[in-house]
Amino acid sequence: EVQLVESGGGLVQNGGSLRLTCAASGVTLDDYAIAWFRQAPGKRREGVAAIEGSDGSTTYADSVKGRFTISIDNATGTILVHLQMNTVRPEDAAVYYCGATLSPGGLGYLWYSHWGQGTQVAVSS
Numbered sequence: 001e002v003q004l005v006e007s008g009g010g011l012v013q014n015g016g017s018l019r020l021t022c023a024a025s026g027v028t029l030d031d032y033a034i035a036w037f038r039q040a041p042g043k044r045r046e047g048v049a050a051i052e053g054s055d056g057s058t059t060y061a062d063s064v065k066g067r068f069t070i071s072i073d074n075a076t077g078t079i080l081v082h083l084q085m086n087t088v089r090p091e092d093a094a095v096y097y098c099g100a101t102l103s104p105g106g107l108g109y110l111w112y113s114h115w116g117q118g119t120q121v122a123v124s125s
Contacts (some may be wrong), residue, residue: 002026002100002114003114004022004114005117006021006022006096006100007026007095009121010120010122014089014123014125015087017058017085018121019082019084019085020096020121021081021082022034022081022083024081025079027071029054029072031054032105033100034072034081034098034100035051035099035101035106035112036048036083037096037097037099037109039094039097040081040094047059047061048068048107049083049107051105053069053072053079053103058070063091064085066101068086070082071097090123092121093122095121096118097117098116098118099114100114
């Protein structure tokens with residue numbers, strides 16, 4: 001069974017940094033893509049960054065390119081997918097979700113069948 005647990009959300013200052021982490025279990029990296037999505041109130045869920053477990057290739061939304069970085073850490077045997085958020089802006093405030101799907105992934109949320117519970121990111125000005 002695939003399980004995804006997000007952590008690391010909170011309040012960050014405008015222009016600050018935050019790192020989100022998704023702990024993934026029941027996933028074989030060679031077969032899965034894992035991505036971060038976000039959903040602000042009244043808006044639909046949008047893909048932020050995705051990574052292919054097989055080769056580490058990444059995809060980013062234009063709105064976060066150059067500011068956010070997605071990475072996989074499997075050194076301890078636990079699959080952790082980090083989203084490093086730098087130069088955070090007020091428009092980055094949202095609930096951030098981790099999603100997993102059989103590769104290839106990408107940023108389309110309809111392709112993803114496994115989701116975490118989400119972690120809230122708020123931005124103070």
